[in-house]
Amino acid sequence: MKHVLILCIGLLLLTSCGGHKSEETEAASSIETSVALTEAQYKNSGIMIGNVEKKEISTVLKLNGKIDVPPQNMVSVSTPFGGFLKSTKLLPGMHVKKGEVIASMEDQQYIQLQQDYLTTRSKLLYAENEYNRQKELNQSKASSDKVFQQTQMEYTTQKIALSALAEKLRLININPESLNESNLSRTINVYSSIEGFVSKVNVNIGKYVNPSDVLFELINPEDIHLNLKVFEKDLSKLFIGQKLVAYNNNQPDKKHPCEIILISQDLSADRSADVHCHFEDYDKSLLPGMYMNADVELKLANVKAINDEAIVGFEGKDYVFVAKGDRQFELLEVIKGSSENNFTEINAAGGKDISQLHIVTKGAYSLLMQLKNKAEE
Numbered sequence: 453m454k455h456v457l458i459l460c461i462g463l464l465l466l467t468s469c470g471g472h473k474s475e476e477t478e479a480a481s482s483i484e485t486s487v488a489l490t491e492a493q494y495k496n497s498g499i500m501i502g503n504v505e506k507k508e509i510s511t512v513l514k515l516n517g518k519i520d521v522p523p524q525n526m527v528s529v530s531t532p533f534g535g536f537l538k539s540t541k542l543l544p545g546m547h548v549k550k551g552e553v554i555a556s557m558e559d560q561q562y563i564q565l566q567q568d569y570l571t572t573r574s575k576l577l578y579a580e581n582e583y584n585r586q587k588e589l590n591q592s593k594a595s596s597d598k599v600f601q602q603t604q605m606e607y608t609t610q611k612i613a614l615s616a617l618a619e620k621l622r623l624i625n626i627n628p629e630s631l632n633e634s635n636l637s638r639t640i641n642v643y644s645s646i647e648g649f650v651s652k653v654n655v656n657i658g659k660y661v662n663p664s665d666v667l668f669e670l671i672n673p674e675d676i677h678l679n680l681k682v683f684e685k686d687l688s689k690l691f692i693g694q695k696l697v698a699y700n701n702n703q704p705d706k707k708h709p710c711e712i713i714l715i716s717q718d719l720s721a722d723r724s725a726d727v728h729c730h731f732e733d734y735d736k737s738l739l740p741g742m743y744m745n746a747d748v749e750l751k752l753a754n755v756k757a758i759n760d761e762a763i764v765g766f767e768g769k770d771y772v773f774v775a776k777g778d779r780q781f782e783l784l785e786v787i788k789g790s791s792e793n794n795f796t797e798i799n800a801a802g803g804k805d806i807s808q809l810h811i812v813t814k815g816a817y818s819l820l821m822q823l824k825n826k827a828e829e
Contacts (some may be wrong), residue, residue: 460536479535485783486776494779496768500817501775504806506756511790513689513748514694517680520728521740525672527646532623534662535559538639542668544653548644555667562624566636569617570629576610583607648672649819651740663664671740678710678729680746687725689750690715696729696748708735756806757795762813763788764820772798773812773819781812781819 489497535557542554586603589595616627624640637774652669655661678698682690690712697707710729719725727744731738761771770788773781786806789797800806812819 502813520679
């Protein structure tokens, strides 16, 4: 009996505590949203009533990407024939001029190629003389047509061989017209085909290089561009010729004006597309591969907006006061959009239409103070 009595008292206490907690929770969840002013308070508050307006407000689309170089401004330097790197002075970041010697290679196959050319040139001279001789003999019927045709074939074959060897020599920057038996060389020069700077050096002196190996990578930075990643939902907001500003995280205050020159029509796996932009002014501090941010100013036509003074912040949310008549005002939660020239785009939370509501455009902060004081009483 004693144990039963203790159990009943415990249950009564738990029920009582639970009731208090429920009342406290209900009180905490109910937030006062209405406020009424006396006539004197209303006169002193300087409250003004207005409506939302249709405004053209600019918004900023924030993008990111990196500096890129078009393929025609990036050169991978290699040699058509293998060889050993004899000398080079290049270092990453070094400036080079178009036509400048950037390396020299050496290999016995260069000598062999020159030898083959000179030998073929001699054979061609002999074949040409023999062809002319057989032509005269054939015209006078002193030699058969077969002998003449064989001589003609040999002459043509040597011409083809000499022309092919001459092109091979030009590939390794040897002028075949100036080549003779006294100026054979085991080395060849490698020249820069553009003016720019060295981005990569992949070889060292003494290393054997295959024809498929890249010795150096050169970049002409004068036509660098900004490659931005833009998601599918934002692509329709952009157009060719649109202006924007770019900046990097190290110097966010240094803005670089750009213009959109190309919008990719192909979406990647993450539903984004490449947008290429041209820098209006070339800056040597901008390097290929550098990550950049970009701000694109967009115009939103005819959005619902109200002056910034009408919007108040309360407990982490944004509100306006709606006039209900007879100096009665009610707090209404809104969702803010873009702002420009002291006007902000707003929409009522929950999708309620606020176009016809009478909103406090001046003195909203005074009403908020009244509401807070009322809640503390």
